[in-house]
Amino acid sequence: MKAVVFPGPEAIRVEQVEDPACGPDEVIVQVSRAGICGTDIHIYRNEYMSHFPLIPGHEFGGVVVEVGDQVKTGVKVGDRVAVDPNLYCGYCEFCRREQSNHCLNLGVVGVNRAGAFAEYVAAPARACYRVPDSLDDGQMAFIEPLACVVYGMKRLQVPPAEAVLLFGVGPIGLLLLQSLRHRGAGPLVVVDKQPDRLALAAQMGATVTLEAGPDLAERLRELQPHGFGVVVDATGVPAVIESAF
Ligand SMILES: [Zn+2]
Ligand SMILES: [Zn+2]
Incomplete structure (x- = not known):
């Protein structure tokens, strides 16, 4: 697939890369639209917790094209989903204190794992939320920043x-x-x-x-x-x- 890659600090390229593999509790999302965030600029300048090379992109929505064999959330191929990029472990000291933003094992799609400035992205099924057809692709990409505001x-x-x-x-x-x-x-x-x-x-x-x-x-x-x-x-x-x- 084609993807935007930050190969190192202050560098950006469009590259041909391997399609993501679907883990047992994950889905593969074909990205419809992704937003550019201020955080992406910080990552680009090497001012964030990311490591290079990285496919950025954490504000996005798309269509599920593959579902792992252990997925139990009911998400199906063809569903339009928005993805919560912040993947908390749920078992560390901070997660158990309901301070999951401090999670010691935090994974973030497009920050420290492959993101959505690509044709496809792998994400845990538990982070996917079905989006009604009344929201268009552009609105879907705004769900993540809007969720921050709603919180x-x-x-x-x-x-x-x-x-x-x-x-x-x-x-x-x-x-x-x-x-x-x-x-x-x-x-x-x-x-x-x-x-x-x-x-x-x-x-x-x-x-x-x-x-x-x-x-x-x-x-x-x-x-x-x-x-x-x-x-x-x-x-x-x-x-x-x-x-x-
Ligand atoms: Zn953002
Ligand atoms: Zn945690």
Whole structure:
């Protein structure tokens, strides 16, 4: 099959590689669509836990073309599935503390095992979720980042009509913004450095959009003199997180 390969840091090639083999508890997914994530850029620059060579790609959906003989989840050939790329062991100290994001044996599709920037990818059947035909392939590739946002919303427990300040409206920030709007939160004040992103945020339901600048704190105080009920960071920049306090 054809695959995108990172042969080493800061290198990328399209190569002919072996088709993946299907393990007994795995399925083979023919990839329909895969998203490019900020994490892929970190992997490319060798700033992440990956080893080279690697086929990247962890945000994807596709069609099941082969099912291992020990699979018990009911997934069938022809099913459209989205795949949770984070494969927790379930038995290490952290998994047993329900902190599986710290799993000592974590496998991640497209990060430390072959990913979805390829025609086919192998994945454990337990990580596959059937997708209805009402979602198209592009939407299917967005399920993984949206799942991260849905989990964040579960942790946040934002009450209706809560004033929210959101830093960063890249893809994750825009998904958060729409989720907050659906939750009934508002006003939704968003801050970013890029005017085009702010324009998109305004279309997607931001009440106020502000370009980051030296007078930001003052402008925020004018809008919400007693502060915001919830502040969300979707930048990952430590200085921004510190400023939220
Ligand atoms: Zn990602
Ligand atoms: Zn574990």
